[in-house]
Amino acid sequence: MPPTIPVAARNIQRLAYLSSGTPEAEAARERLVALYGEAPLAEADVAIALGGDGLMIQTLHKLMGRNLPVFGMNRGSVGFLMNDFREDGLLERLAAAAPSVVHPLVMRVTANDGETHEARAINEVSMLRQTHQAAKLRISIDGQTRLEELVSDGLLVATPAGSTAYNLSVNGPILPLGAPLMALTPISAFRPRRWRGALLPDRAKVVIEVLESDKRPVAAVADHAEFRKVARVEVEMDHAVGLTLLHDPGHSMEERILREQFGA
Numbered sequence: 001m002p003p004t005i006p007v008a009a010r011n012i013q014r015l016a017y018l019s020s021g022t023p024e025a026e027a028a029r030e031r032l033v034a035l036y037g038e039a040p041l042a043e044a045d046v047a048i049a050l051g052g053d054g055l056m057i058q059t060l061h062k063l064m065g066r067n068l069p070v071f072g073m074n075r076g077s078v079g080f081l082m083n084d085f086r087e088d089g090l091l092e093r094l095a096a097a098a099p100s101v102v103h104p105l106v107m108r109v110t111a112n113d114g115e116t117h118e119a120r121a122i123n124e125v126s127m128l129r130q131t132h133q134a135a136k137l138r139i140s141i142d143g144q145t146r147l148e149e150l151v152s153d154g155l156l157v158a159t160p161a162g163s164t165a166y167n168l169s170v171n172g173p174i175l176p177l178g179a180p181l182m183a184l185t186p187i188s189a190f191r192p193r194r195w196r197g198a199l200l201p202d203r204a205k206v207v208i209e210v211l212e213s214d215k216r217p218v219a220a221v222a223d224h225a226e227f228r229k230v231a232r233v234e235v236e237m238d239h240a241v242g243l244t245l246l247h248d249p250g251h252s253m254e255e256r257i258l259r260e261q262f263g264a
Contacts, residue, residue: 020051052076
């Protein structure tokens, strides 16, 4: 992975814009282009994402493998990953912004028919039952079986950046952004009834095997990439890929995650 250049050391002049396409986002884009100009994405110093958290995740996937930081401004709803929208002083905000580097998960899927697929996730990899019957899953960590059979609606592996998303909604732990951890969280566990998941080193390799996969089909999802009727899923963090998010001082990802733990 190429080294990340400190934002303050960049000569930030060329801005590219990615919009969610809503009227609010498109209007914001037009005003910013009029004020600061627009550069092609391949020539930009910073990408400006205008929308909500979904647009930010799409932008990070689009830029995966490039050394281009992203500064999001909220033109959506929640906007946990975004900064507040303001037209004035954008270049100064970019020069003062605090960078946060996140690494994606890589998911390797083997389907019931033997086909293999690979996808990456910024937030989480989730496995979900496809029918009325609960999923039965076997969990191994670094080649050792840790849970012979989990009966549940599913299971997810979350990054620190994604720990406040779907993971939190199913009572998973919030992870500080810099923590070298992944969250392994069950979704509506039935057996073992009291199992609440595990915290894993971010160098661990997680293997999830689907038991009775023909009778109890399971889908595997990496952010927005979904594969159905899977037999086996491998998940690990891809440390070779780093994605840089920029936030205004005092509103960094680390600060937002810390506030979330105190209900702020």
